[in-house]
Amino acid sequence: MTAIRHTLQKDVFLPHDERLLGVVHVSKAGKKKKVSFLCAAASTEKPVQVSIVNVKKSDKGDTYKRRQTWELRELKLVDGRDDTKESPEFDLHFEKSYKWVASNVAEKSAFISCLWKLCQRYLIKKRPDFVNVNPQLLEEAVQVGELTRTLPQGGEDVVDEEYQVLTAQEEADLEKLISQCDFAVSNAEAFTEQLSKDLSMLDGANIHSIMASEEQVKNLMKLLEVSETEINRIEKRLERYEGLLEGVREQMEQMKGKDTLIQMQNTNYKKLLSTLDTLVGQLDLSPGHVKALQEGDLSNPSHILDCTSAAEALQQAMGVQLHPGLCKMQAVREQQKMFEKLRSSFARRLAAHLNSVFVQQGHEMSETLSHHALEPTLPKHYSAHRDLMPYAELMLWLKGADITSFHQLAQVYTSNLKRLYEREIKDFFEAAKAILGTKPSAVDSKKFGKLMGSTESLGKSSGSKMRSSSLLDIADHKGSNPDITDRAKFERVLNSIMSELEPVCMVEQDFIIKFFHLSSDSTATDVGSDEEDQIEEGVVDANGGMFSKGHTERQTEKQVSSEVRRMMSDLFGTMEPELHNFINFADKMDPYNSMYMLVKISAVVMGMEEKDAGSYLATTLATSVVIVKRNFDKLIQAKIQSIEEIKVPKNKRCGILPFVSSFEEFAELAETIFKGSERRADLDKAYGRMVRTIFDNVERVGLEHQKTPQDVVLFENYHHLNAVFARLKITCLETEKKEARHKYKQHLDAYVINWLGHPMEKLNHFFEGIEARVAQGVKAEEVGYQLAFSKQELRKVIKEYPMKEVKKGLDSLYKKVEKHLCEEENLNQVVWRSMQEEFISQYKHFEDLIKRCYPESGITLEFTITDILQFFSDIAQSH
Structure with a gap:
């Protein structure tokens, strides 16, 4: 182990300026015996850094490499696994837990003891816990720990007191x-x-x-005694001074109290005078104001102003906030009683006068209503509003003074004006229906030329294209055919209705907001649940609209309160049913009218939502748009159904199918109406459904028709649809346009191949046999040596197709094509040219086979490509 320790120090730690302090031979628990060394090392430079290093021996040689390194301060727990019996297993807990198995118990114990000493010496805070470790291993380290000390705050180094450097x-x-x-x-x-x-x-x-030094100590004691005597003398003098100042303090405190009382008394006098002045000034009402409230003539404009000023002064006097103590004064009570009496008497007089004014105005305006009944216009109530506006400030005063009388006046106003508006609106819509129910006169025709935009473009774009169509035979109007004039008249009437309803409703709404002082909501519009659902469905998503002059200059609130809508609903309660009746009436006259109404009404609604969000007229028109949208959907569904149910006569030439022509008429009219409209998405959706149905039923009719070949039916109608898409430039139908063009070319080519066929049938069979031999492996130049395909046989077949016979066959083919194709689409020359190209292609193929299989034979057909071109040209010109 000593040799390994020396090698590790030399190869691993010395290059890093570190000293090896402890080492243990370990392997990981539960895995293969991959041997490594767990080392404790310290840096040679100060401050000392201690680390635990896992070192592994390289497989290729006797070299050692660091695998993993942990700082000593990262160590959280050392677990000896069992302190009662000897076990080589132990755990080290850093951020993760590592389980080790030492080669023997002695090395494990030595390494754990080394770790304990290092922790006690170099770690000041957060030392790791040692659990399940034999206490005897830690005894020496404990003694070391008792000798260590920590530097004062600000230092972090640990000093070992076992060794002190000599000075x-x-x-x-x-x-x-x-x-x-x-x-x-x-x-x-x-x-x-x-x-x-x-x-x-x-x-x-x-x-x-x-x-x-004894003499010096005696001198010091003498000085201390002298100092004590001087201190006693100073204390006695301070006590005498304190006695003298005690009497002065009592006198000053008495003077201070008297001055405070005087100041407090003066302050109270000032506050009392100020309160009395304020009380008298605020609770005073001039004799002129009292006279105006008691005797003012409410029918005289100048007196109305005096009464308004007096009412405001009375309201201000009654609204003064007084102290509860002042309210108990007798004079204040009497003044307040007088104010209450004045307010109640003036409120009754004002309510009675305005009640009579409302009744009188409703009666006078209803008498003049007959002058407007025959015209599709709504009478304006500017004069009535002008006469009532001087009372607006008094109505605000009445709202605060007597809310019951205020609500009663509002009810009287709505009940009188409601009957008037019911008659006006009913006559207005009856006049509009009467105009639509009559044929246009010469005077009406002159007026049509003055209509804006869509009517003029409608006449130019449709013109002769308008034709009877089974698509118009829907609902109860089978066989009807509304012309341009009728639709122009309807557009004029619809524009008139929108332009008349908007100013009347909005002027009345502005008046009741100002006159009755109804607040505006900034957060909600209180739209009904049904209307909210309709708006969420995207029904009211138009942009722009028609507004009368003056309204564009009028600045209105963005939101109106539910109270305003309630009063408007009471006044114009008949508007919504009458408008819905007119919509149904117009739809019965001509289902195409639903397109005009969808665009126009949606545009008005969107324009009003931007300026008068939540107004009664906006919500009413929003519900109307729902009905119009349903009618439009019914129109599209009826057209789709008529396309699916159409039956074309089978004993006649097919030509352009009726529903294809009808779609052209519908698209021309729709493009004119929906141009620039926000409702374009609805039309695009309808286009998609209709065109897909048309495509499917063109295929169906092509299969069912017995008189006209299927390919002719298909390529003629797809050609017509492609022309319509290209002329109208309908963006949403670009995919369908490409599909129609592709199917047109596909079926045109199929028709040409099927009906042109092989005009020189025997010659074609002869060359098909040659191609079969070549395909079987016979060389092209050797085909002529076979008896069936000799040069003599080829010349015999060629002689059967002289120029005269070929031209005769082509002429007969042209007559068949002419019978198949319709005159309306005028595709004869297109088909004939395609057949010419196909015939020339066959001719070139024959010539190529002759050159390949019969080289230098001099055999050619009896006519050339120039002759073929002349044949086709002469036949086309002769017909």
Whole structure:
């Protein structure tokens, strides 16, 4: 073990400036006997750093390598496993627990003892615990620990008191002593006698020194006695001074108390005067204000201002916060009773006057209602609002003075105006229905030219494209065909309705907010649960809208309170059912009207949500958008159903299918209506459903039709759909556009191959036989030596197809193609050109086989590619 210790010190620890203090030969418990050494080492430099190192011997040679190193301060527990019996096993606990088995118990005990000594010497705080260890191993370390001490605070080094370094003076004295006593080793008695003499001389010198200092001690005692006498004299003088000042302190305390009382009395007088001034000033009401409250004419604008000022002064006087003690004063009680009497009497008089004003205004406006009944416009109530606004401040005062009268006045206002608005709204929608139910006159036609945007573009984009279609034969209107004029009229009426409803509702809402002083909510809109669900479904996600002049300049609150919506609901309770009836009426007239209404109403709702969130009109129109969206979905579903149920006559040429033409009409109209609308997503979704249904049913009709070949039905209709997609530039249908174009080309090629076939059938069979022989392994140049494919046989077959016969066959083919294709799509020349290319391809193939299999034979067909081009051109021009 000594040799290993020496090797470890030399090879492992010396290069790192460390000293090996302890080592044990170990292996890990529970694993193969991989031998290693567990070492305790300390650095040679100060401060000393102690570490525990696991060293393993290299497999290739007699070299040792460090595997793992832990600082001594990281050691938390040393577990000897059993202190009653000898066992080579022990555990060291760092961040993790490591189990070791020593080669023998002696090495284990020596290593644990070494660890204990190192911990006691170099660790000041947080020393590890040693458990299950024989106490005898720790006895020596305990003695060492008793001799150690710690430096004062601020130092961290541990000093060993077993060894103390001599000072320079001590070292010099020791050397001098040793030099004088060189004979100590040879003659101990002489050395002892010399030391005794020196000690006696030192004792004598000390005694003489003490006796010499006795006089100085006596002088010091005398000075102490003099100092004590002086201190006593000073204390007596201080006691006399304290007695003299005692009387002065009592007099000063009495003067201080009197001055405090005087100041307190003055302060109280000032506070009393200030309180009385404030009380009199705040509880005073001028005679003019009292007269205005008692006798003011509430029908006179100038008197209304006086009454408003007097009411505010009364409210301010009654709202003064007084001390509870002041409220017990008789004068204060009488003044407050007078204020209460004035407030109650003026509140009754004001409520009675406004009640009569509300009733009178409702009666007067209803008498003039007949002047507006025949026009699709809503009367404006600007004059009524103007007459009532001077009472707005008094209504605010009444709201604080008599809340019961205030609510009763609000009920009177809504009950009188409710009947008026019911008649106005009902007549307004009846007039709109009457306009839609009549045919447009010449005057109406002139007005249509003035309509904005979508109506003009509608006329330009549709025009002659409008045609009867089975897709319009839905619901109860089978056979109807609304024209451009009717739809333009409906758009005009719808715009008029939106532009009329918005100012009337918003002006009335602004008025009741200002007149009745209803607060605005900034956190919630109190929308009903049904309306919230509708908004969450994305029904009201339009952008922009139509607003009247003046409204765009009006600044409104972002939110309105539930009280405002309640009053608006009472006033305009008939608006929602009338609007829903109009929507159903318009949908029955023409299902396409649902598209106009979806775009327009959604745009208005979104515009109002940005400026008047939660208003009654916005929530009402939001519910209307739900109905319109359902009607739009029904329209799309009806169109899809009509596509799926269509039956095309089988004894006629197919041509462009009716539902394909109808989709073109629908897309042209929809693109015009939904241009720039936030409801575009709904249209794109409908496009996807309709186009997929069209594709499926084009395939179905192609299979079922007996008169027209399937490929013709498919490529004509896919060509038409591709043209519609390209012309209208519908972004969401780019995938369907590519699919339609691909299917058009696919079925066009299939039709050309199937119907062109092999015009020179025998020649084609001849060359197919040649290709079969070549495929079997016969060389191309040797095919001509076979009897069935000799040059003579080839010339016989070629003679059967002179130019005249070929042209005759192509002419017959053109007539068949002409019967298959419809005139509307005009694809004759396209198909004919494709057949020409296919025929030339076959011709080139024959020529190539002749050159390969019959080289230098001079055999050629009786016509050339130029002749073929001329054949196809002459046939196309002749038809």
